[in-house]
Amino acid sequence: MRTAVLALADSRFPGGGHAHSGGVEEAITSGIVSSVDSLREFLRGRLGVAGSLQAVFAAAATHAASRGVTTGHWKRLDTELDARTPSAAQRESSRAQGGGTLRAGRSAWPSPALERLASARPRPHHPLVLGALAAAGGSAPRESAHAAAYLAVSGPSSGGVRLLGLDPMAVNAAVAALEPDIARTADEAARWAGADPAAFPTPGGPALDLLAEEHDRHHHEEGRLFAS
Secondary structure (H helix, E strand, O other): OOHHHHHHOOOOOOOOHHHOOOOHHHHHHOOOOOOHHHHHHHHHHHHHHHHHHHHHHHHHHHHHHHOOOOHHHHHHHHHHHHHOOOOHHHHHHHHHHHHHHHHHHHHHOOOHHHHHHHHHOOOOOHHHHHHHHHHHOOOOHHHHHHHHHHHHHHHHHHHHHHHHOOOHHHHHHHHHOOHHHHHHHHHHHHHOOOOOHHHOOOOOOHHHHHHHHHHHHHHHHOOOOOOO
């Protein structure tokens, strides 16, 4: 796997991902997550919905960037991802992370594709930035899809440790156990990389949408550790 993808999947990458729990904070507040076992199930469910969606669009962005598509195509990808993200709070979270990753990535992997994406949307969705940066670093669609799928569970798993004080070794083992699912998610996403964006899958996760909206309300009314 290329260095760019490894760096993008690293929690130390200065893209702002550390500020987002992926719904774990609200799930903990609601009593849905309270242990390593319940966190593991939450992560598996999140991978199947958010992780799958993000992996498809990351792979598509890598494919698009490597082929020098127009600004119009980037707008279309961004619009299609918007349409598959019913929660306004989740859309804002994705754009916040996308904007942060774009700023950090421009200095490390500058590319014409990245600039076209930024021109199309000043705050693009995170999977699109991830995919464009992966392409600039020489990675293939499956690699960026793998990184996106991994990020869908690695950030939330860290939130479980920080908020509940769970054993980090046990949480790390729970994430490691998801590797076959992450790999399958990446394989499936890569198959969509060059397809018409309108035909991309639309996995639904109403529970995650509701958690995101509740967290956003509580974040503004009461304050929360994570932005999402």
